[in-house]
Amino acid sequence: MRTFFLTCAMLQLVTSVRGEILTAEQRHMALCLRSIIHRNFAPGQSLFVSLPSKECHGTLQRCDCLQLVNFFLEDIHQDTLWPFHVSRRDFVTLKVTEEQLRIHHNYVIFTWSEEVHGDVTGTLVTQLEELKTSVSWNPRARFFVVVTVNDARPTHLLALNICEKMWNSSRIINVVIAIPNHDDQLLHGEINVLDLYTWFPYETSICAEPTRVVLMDRCLYANNGQLSNTKHLFPNKIPNNFQGCPIRVSTSELIPYVISKTNYTDSDGNIIYRYRGLEMEYLLLLAEATNLTVLYLPPAKGDVKDTHLQQLVEVNSGISDVAIGHFPLNLILTAYADPTITIVFDTLRWYVPCPKPVARMEKVTGVYTSPVWCSIALVFILIALVFWRSANVTYSALVTELQSYRELSSCVYVVWCVSLGFPVPEMPRTARLRAIFSIFLCYCFVMGIVFQGHFISFLVSPGYHNQISNFDELLDSGLPSGKDENLDSFMRLAKYYEQDKFESYIDCSVRHKCLERLFTDGDITMLSPVADVMYVLSHIGLVQNGKLICTLDDNTFPLDISLYLTKGHPLLDVFNTVITRCTEAGLVTKYWSDLIFYNHLQHLGKSKAPSCEVCSGMYFVFSLSHLKIAFVVLVFGFMLSVIVFLAELVYHSKSYILADIRYER
Incomplete structure (x- = not known):
């Protein structure tokens, strides 16, 4: 109706x-x-x-x-x-x-x-x-x-x-x-x-x-009220070729979205500004496709909040036609300017230090848990006692046990040999002791197979410590947070206040410096867009992989970036059409990939990446350092042998001295 x-x-x-x-x-x-x-x-x-x-x-x-x-x-x-x-x-x-x-x-x-x-x-x-x-x-x-x-x-x-x-x-x-x-x-x-x-x-x-x-x-x-001809009164007034008409752009440098290039002064003394970047590429493609002349206004001064405010004022008052420079698609901003469709589909994530590799010594000793190690030691002691007690109990007058099993020290020696897989000097004679010896031999064989399997695996890849996976673990870790006032203000507008829960903060007004510190030193945490992370990694000669970049599983936020035009500007539909075609054709994606790859090659020589063991999992080189645990055990055995040898010398020396004293008396 x-x-x-x-x-x-x-x-x-x-x-x-x-x-x-x-x-x-x-x-x-x-x-x-x-x-x-x-x-x-x-x-x-x-x-x-x-x-x-x-x-x-x-x-x-x-x-x-x-x-x-x-x-x-x-x-x-x-x-x-x-x-x-x-x-x-x-x-x-x-x-x-x-x-x-x-x-x-x-x-x-x-x-x-x-x-x-x-x-x-x-x-x-x-x-x-x-x-x-x-x-x-x-x-x-x-x-x-x-x-x-x-x-x-x-x-x-x-x-x-x-x-x-x-x-x-x-x-x-x-x-x-x-x-x-x-x-x-x-x-x-x-x-x-x-x-x-x-x-x-x-x-x-x-x-x-x-x-x-x-x-x-x-x-x-x-x-009688009819028009003279039949043509439509509202034809399309936006041509495909703008014949070099100017479009005024308000912007300021914000790497990697707007990157300032070499400026120059023309014959009239005017400064001509030149820009490239992830967002600026859309504008340059639009100008090339429609024959528009891009005229950049003098860049806005101050931090991101101040420059964004100045750009919006220029667009809203008609001084410029377009504002560009990482403007989020936000309902508050649409009251002052008209946004285009999304040009950058980004994500805000909490980036945390990646877990460091576990030391091989620590990993090998962690094959079994502490209770299991204590249980193994208790089994060895009890078996030695059982050997010694069984050898000293006479079960038959026909068969007597060897003297070596009647001494407790010899029983300990036998148990140690069996646990390490070495042959014993003599096998027991009695049936009861042989049965106990066979059960212990099977036990040591099974435990040795399990240990050796894990031992070889940990030598090749000892693994990593536990990763920080959620925001509660991040707070418990005690890491300081990189504080960017502009980003924090934006998050508060979105009713997000989790960043205020950290106990300590690091000034990160220069976000890229803090991201570089995060990926090289791993002693802070930061909330950052993915595009900034990719650019920083390429700029310090690193590559993006799961061993260098770690994020939380929760607290991720989509971030849609748009261009903003003067309210009612007739070129909005042209912008949206060109942006759609550029996105579908992957033109800006190709530019971004080339930029990242070029930066990576340019800064590869001064890469601050960790050892290849961390940054690459393509192959594994077995070196002498992987046998460190074996040499530690060998040195421990030598030291124990020397101590026992010296104890025996001291014991026998005292025995001879006491024997001489008795003889003289």
Whole structure:
């Protein structure tokens, strides 16, 4: 069901004039307007009708503009083809409905001079400023401006003045202006012709500035409200070739998104700025594809927050056309400028130091846990006692055990030999001791196979310490956080306050320096976009792999980067089209890959990467250092043997001395 919205004040005014009769001129204008709406506005799309707040003043025989508007609204409403909204400046809406939140695609603006000697264009500018405050404002819609009363100026000059006002106010180009032509009147002074004007940007040397208007059509009295020809009044006004027209760009260096190149001074003494970078590549491809001339304004000064604010002010005030330099796609920014579609799909991640390789000695001793090692030692002691006790118990008069098994030290020696896989000097004789010896031999064989399997594996790859995987572990690690005030401010706008939970901070106003410290020293943590990380890695001669770059499994945030244009700028659709084609063709991706690869090759000589054991897992070189554990055990055995040997010497020396003393007595 079609909707029809009128304010209370408007209803009263309409009711007061409903019974009056239109003049022939007003009826002629209403028929022309109806014909234009039917031929140029798609059915189903809403019409937004705007009126001044006061009565009109002019030279017509009956200057009742509201009566004309009322007749037009009733006529259009009876067709039930368009839902339409009516707005008047003296009516204040206290409640915003769902219908008013929808973007409008068609505007019909009735305007007239509100004062006796007033200016029509002044009233129109006031109406536009009022329309711009609405959340449904769409400067790229179709605008049909109806001047109900002309002034002393020729129609083409008035139309040009209106085009200039609409361009300067809201960058509106898709406009058709209907003006009564006083130069061609009937015998009774009534208007015979309604002229329809528009203008085409980027067709003259001045490019986007309105310098002349084009008479699109005329609505004659003799045609009963029909236009003279059948051509469309709202053609596409954006050409494919802009013939070198300038586009002003507000930016500042922000590596790797905007990288400043060598600047130079032209013959007139002007500084010519040159930029490349991940985001700037889209703009350069656009300029090349559409034959636009990029003019860079002097770079903004200060930190990222200050430069972004200055760039948005320049775009919002019309000083520049485009703001570029890592602007996130954010609802707050869209109130001041129009964003393009996403050009960089980035991600904010917490980067943490990667776990370091475990020392081989530590890993080998960790084959078994401490309780298992204690259990093995206890088994060895108990087996030695069992050997010694079983050898000293006589079970049969026919078979006696060897003397070596009757001594506890010899039993310990036998147990140690069996555990290491060495042959024993003599096998036990009794059946009971042989059975116990066989069980212990099987036990040592199984435990030795398990140990050797893990031992060889750990020699080749000892593995790494546990990685920090979530934010709670990151806080428990005690690592200081790299603090970037600009990024922190942005995260707080997104209602994220986790970065305030760290106990200590490191000043990271120069983010790339802190990222370099993170990847080389591994003593801090940082929240950073992925693009910055890739660039820093290439700049210090490192490669991106899982052993150098470690992130948290949680607390990741998508970061969409866009370009921002002046509100209502007509080139927004051109930007979106070129960005889409560049993304689909992979042109910027190729540039980014070439940039990373070139930086990596250029800084490969001063790479600060760890040893190849960490940065590469392609092959493994077995060296003498891998046998360190074996030599440690050998040295330990030698030292123990020397201690036992010295203890035996001391023991036997004391025995001989005591024996000599007894003999002398």
